[in-house]
Amino acid sequence: MSANSFNVSTFEVPAEATIAVGPVGSPAELSTSSAAEPSPSPSRPSREVQVRAYLLRAALSADPSLSRISRVxxxxxxxxxxxxxxxxxxxxxxxxxxxxxxxxxxxxxxxxxxxxxxxxxxxxxxxxxxxxxxxxxxxxxxxxxxxxxxxxxxxxxxxxxxxxxxxxxxxxxxxxxxxxxxxxxxxxxxxxxxxxxxxxxxxxxxxxxxxxxxxxxxxxxxxxxxxxxxxxxxxxxxxxxxxEPTSEKASEADLAKQMKADQLWIxxxxxxxxxxxxxxxxxxxxxxxxxxxxxxxxxxxxxxxxxxxxxxx
Incomplete structure (x- = not known):
């Protein structure tokens, strides 16, 4: 995962959980220490996690704009x-x-x-x-x-x-x-x-x-x-x-420089x-x-x- 991304769907497996792997073709089962209890389904990210992810995305998108304003x-x-x-x-x-x-x-x-x-x-x-x-x-x-x-x-x-x-x-x-x-x-x-x-x-x-x-x-x-x-x-x-003398074989850099000078004059x-x-x-x-x-x-x-x-x- 890159430093600039945040996966809001990631959740941590409890420390006491064990992974039960079934035969080939069967889904893996997630069980806790109590085998009688049904395995919990992955819950949606909490509101706190969603807010943090939103703030992170907003900060990453605003950073270039703020830097530009600061320079100007x-x-x-x-x-x-x-x-x-x-x-x-x-x-x-x-x-x-x-x-x-x-x-x-x-x-x-x-x-x-x-x-x-x-x-x-x-x-x-x-x-x-x-x-x-x-x-x-x-x-x-x-x-x-x-x-x-x-x-x-x-x-x-x-x-x-x-x-x-x-x-x-x-x-x-x-x-x-x-x-x-x-x-x-x-x-x-x-x-x-x-x-x-x-x-x-x-x-x-x-x-x-x-x-x-x-x-x-x-x-x-x-x-x-x-x-x-x-x-x-x-x-x-x-x-x-x-x-000023002009050359018929002027380079692209010279033409761009002349165009920029003309725009500045205008x-x-x-x-x-x-x-x-x-x-x-x-x-x-x-x-x-x-x-x-x-x-x-x-x-x-x-x-x-x-x-x-x-x-x-």
Whole structure:
């Protein structure tokens, strides 16, 4: 019997039992010390044995899934990516529930308005209350957003590490090198400004409301600058990839590597395209996107990176 199997039909023969073997062709008889008593038939496994067997099977089947989840959530960046997708997904779903609820309410009110004409009745419009589930989902989304910003308080360390690595090993292409330098400066200014704005909004640092709002706006505009430059970088990378010499007798490994690089480039383009309107929206004192659009775009930006992460785990 293998270590990963458990035979629930196995039972132990009592210590005092003896085995009586009959002639060839006759069944063996199981008898106890008392020959007069009939031999007991094998009983079904007890409930305790059945429960243990079920728990063992459940543990064996859950072990690979738990290991996979642990690998995906082991790093800070992967954890933030999961939280981000959950945050914007909850925002999108909650706003979608609200929109459907508002539409259904308006349809009902229109029908009542038609009936009111025949009965000389006045319908007084009141505020449409969102479903409780939508309100709770939105609160959870706000909480996740706060957690993500709190976790980024130490993000300046990784930003400085990125800056050091770029100085040590700058990109070879002159345009990509210039873009990378500007992105490094923008991100190293963005992170401390966001930290100050966050701590001030929680009344940990004594800053005025106008100063806090300015820090939020400036930090987001620096992020928007990074996103705009990323479009130029992606365009330049595509140009350079087309200039590389191609061999007609490329191996399967080379083709697979090129296909993976193309998929990565497309994924980066999708993520950047989803981030772009969000950063412009948050860079303005009064944004132009609805909460439904914010949730949808944020879900795309998170899901486009999260799905491959789960597939590779």
């Amino acid at each position: 959530l082991s790093s800070q960046s992967a954890l933030d990516l999961n939280l981000m997708t959950a945050q914007y997904g909850l925002t999108f779903i909650s706003e979608l529930i609200k929109a459907i609820n508002n539409w259904r309410t308006l349809v009902i009110l229109k029908r009542f308005a038609v009936l009111a004409k025949y009965f000389d009745t006045i319908i007084v419009a009141t505020e449409i209350r969102p479903p409780k589930i939508a309100v709770r989902m939105r609160k959870l989304s706000s909480l996740i957003s706060d957690i993500r910003i709190f976790n980024r308080l130490w993000g300046i360390i990784s930003m400085l590490e990125w800056a050091v690595s770029v100085v040590k090993n700058p990109p070879t292409d002159h345009l990509i090198r210039a873009i990378t330098y500007v992105q490094v400066v923008a991100n190293n200014l963005f992170q401390p400004m966001e930290n100050l704005a966050y701590l001030s909004s929680h009344e940990i640092i004594p800053l005025s409301t106008s100063t806090t709002n300015s820090l939020w706006l400036i930090s987001t505009r620096l992020w928007a600058l990074h996103i705009i430059l990323e479009f130029i970088r992606l365009y330049r990378e595509r140009q350079l990839s087309k200039l 994924r980066k383009l999708i993520v950047n395209s989803a981030y772009f309107p969000l950063t412009i929206h948050w860079s303005m004192t009064t944004g132009f996107l609805s909460d439904l659009a914010v949730g949808f775009l944020g879900s795309i930006a998170g899901g486009a990176r999260l799905i491959p992460l789960w597939k590779e785990s």
